[in-house]
Amino acid sequence: MIALGQVLEVLIGGLMSGVLYSLVALGFVLIFKASGVFNFAQGAMVLLAGLALVRSLDLLVARGFSPWTAVILGIGFAAAIMAITAWLIQRFVVGPLVNQGALTLFMSTIGVTFVLEGAAQMIFGSDVYPLRLFPTDVWLLFESHFPGGILVNKLDVWGAVIAGILVASLAIFFQQTKTGRALRAVADDHLAAQSVGIPISWIWFVVWLAAGLVALVAATVWGTKLGVQFSITFLALKALPVLIIGGLTSVPGAIVGGLIVGAGEKIAEVFLGSHIGGGIEYWFAYVLALAVLLVRPQGLFGERIIERI
Amino acid sequence: MLYREAGQFKTTYAEDMAIFPIRQDRIALAILLGIAFIGVPLLADFDIWPFGSDYLLRAILLPFLILALAAIGVNILVGYCGQITLGSGAFMAIGAYSAYKFGTGVHIPLAWLGFAISIPPLPVPTSILLGGLMAAIAGILFGIPSLRIKGLYLAVATLAAQFFFDWVFLRVPWFTNYAPSGSVNAPALNFFGLHVGTPIERYLLCLIFVTVFAVLAKNLVRGNLGRQWMAIRDMDIAAELIGIRPLYAKLTAFAVSSFIIGVAGALWAFVYLGSWEPLAFSIDRSLQLLFMVIIGGLGSIMGSFVGAAFILILPIMLNLIPTQLGVPLSTETITHLEFIIFGSLICYLLIKEPHGFARLISIGKEKLRLWPFPY
Structure with missing residues (x-):
């Protein structure tokens, strides 16, 4: 017999880790919305941001800076690295490939993935580096209601709070600022935006920078959870079904998709996995995405795909 | 010149339509x-x-031939029919494991029906072709979503096949004949009474397979079916309006491409690896095949060969250069440098020639036609 407390615990745990997937998926959505590029390199960007942050932190603490100064300086350094990366990518890869097919652009971002993975590990090292930015202990809730209570990870709660702040600030950025409006114009129609005087290469730099900063945020949370290491790049593959379920062009879709995937795969793993061999977390999200696609080809929140001859 | x-005049239709x-x-x-x-x-x-030396045959020519065959399969789907796939590694795995099962004998106990299906071990050529057939069936199944979704959405959908089959071959012990380590050994390579053992024999065997399938593919893509695929690729709605059935065209593309990829997978496992684990057919393999097709040129059989050669040989060269030059670098640094150079070269090629080596070859031919005059 499965206790209600256990179901709730699995559900909450799943929803929380789903938020963490959304953090990675958000970076994809930003770039796809503004430039139509499907950015396979998001996982590598998370790795680069995480490595830059954790290595500079280690160095600063070793030099005797106080923790708070070290954190601020480290985040500033990592953000600067992401800005340089964004500029390089826009200047040397995405810029020259403007007007190419979606497949060519996609493959070029896989090329970028290789470069970023190689460069990040060559510069910052390729071990597992622990990151201690957020508390990692747990809360036990409702101990009076359920035997043993419901176990909730503090880190997951932090992740959810950060994701909320991130989505809110992105929404404000897109809706209220001049650059945000220009971004939406570029997403609608490159040529029309250019003809009214929006500098398209600047806009794309901003988008890649935004994706880089989202990657940095994702890296702080995931780095605390897993340690900053190479396997963090596989997050990109985890985020793809999230995107597909939510829709490639929707920021809220990334969040809802993440929640569905997170909760779905935890529940499936706990209650179904034991019957058919375990490890179904590995593919469950993809099969879920496939099922969603068959019903709604544009994802739950994606813009309707209209085709003309 | x-x-x-x-001066080469065609006097019959057959000559005019020659390959x-x-x-x-x-x-x-x-x-x-x-x-x-x-x-x-x-x-x-x-x-x-x-x-x-065996090295060239075993480590370069053999994988080159087999991966070129797989690249032809991917090219039929991506280059000729326009359906992006990231799951080709999974179809190689299906080919390999089905061929393995047919080669060692299939036994399906149907306890609730009171009997079991048993197939005795089949000869190796039959099992390789049956492996391709199984991959084709799986290809049709996973091709069904392509009727509703397209482009990058489809690419992610094909990833479902990749991850699902990775898991199946890792976790379902039936496929590995309950091998405790999860890795399996290919049966002895006997082809019509001949034992294929030495590298040169293996090379010739793969060469025969590749030649036959390349000729088949080349003929297929310039016939009725190939034209339907290309019409679907160029604009599916317009193709539908002129009377091409998308269901038939897309699913045949999936079937033919998966069949070839499956045969390549079986060859990869039986002839090249000998013993293997699911890791041999991971997502990296799928990406590698897609790179071969795009760098080689979408919609070109010749391009598949050139792309396969380039993607396969580039890392080997990159690995050799520092040791040849005597630069003292740690293996870790070399690996990272390889990543960086490989990635940059891919980006550079995509920017300079988005249509791949096939376009360069056709430009070269045009130039040769006029040579030694500039125009």
């Missing part, structure tokens, strides 16, 4: 096949450098 078709209408092309192909079928074995037999 050399490459000019002036290689220009005489020089036929001669070049004949020379190439002559070198591949007779030259290389002779050179290897007489121990002439670099063919004398």
